Amino acid sequence: MQITDDLHRTISIENPLRIISLVPSLTELLFDLGLEDRIVGVTKFCIHPTRAQQVAAKIGGTKKFNFDQIEALKPDLIIANKEENYKEGIEQLCKDYPVYISDIFDLKDSLKTIQNIGWMTDSVSKSKQLVEKIQQGFEDVKDKLEGNVLYLIWQNPVMVAASNNFIDFLLQWLGLENAVGHLERYPELDEDMMKNLSPDYVFLSSEPYPFKEKHIQKYQDLFPNAEVLLVDGEMFSWYGSRLVHSPKYFMSLPVSRRR
Helix, strand or coil, X not given: CEEECCCCCEEECCCCCCEEECCHXXXXXXXXXXXXXXXXXXXXXXXXXXXHHHHCEECECCCCECHHHHHHHCCCEEEEECCCCCHHHHHHHHCCCCEEEECCCCHHHHHHHHHHHHHHCCCHHHHHHHHHHHHXXXXXXXXXXXXXXXXXXXXXXXXXXXXXXXXXXXXXXXXXXXXCCCCECCCECCXXXXXXXXXXXXEEECCCCCCCHHHHHHHHHHCCCCEEEEECHHHHHCCCHHHHCHHHHHHHCCCEECC
């Protein structure tokens, strides 16, 4: 069969039985589609489900692959992502293996990826059920929240989720305004730049940087009129089957509701 990925590359695959996932959220999707017996390799960051690290070989991280290990696993399909993986490594893999590359900016992109992975792995029925469940859940929370949000993803240097990425899409879907929506992607902010912002909420994400309780006071001092919250980064940035659980989590956040 042939399929076109998000980079408009057409790849040929035939009943893939040895799959490597280089994307944590899509590793979880593969397991939820019932493909555990076909997953031969994952990254060290593929932590959901917990058994992923036990049943599959670790092929390095999302930004540094062990090519010898990958070669030994003889994959007939590799699942990758443009943003989460590194260009040079993916280009090298594409020379030797069928590599499906996703590029996710919004819910439509994520649902397309779920459907395509279902199609490639003969899991169409299960992927369709997932897509329908996610769609319904997200319709139920559309424009339900309000407020201006600064979403932090890294410390030293401070980095935030601005516009043109999946996190920003989710914030807007919920009805929240991105405090740095005038910027692109994941910019660094210094204290002077932050002092010019007036967010209602500051979200400290659990990933990729693991913000903890100890970080709250620093940002409370910087933004005395804001509410500083630790948030589950997986709910905001994992675009596979975890999206089934995201709407319930979003509605549990202590932020203002629209009337």
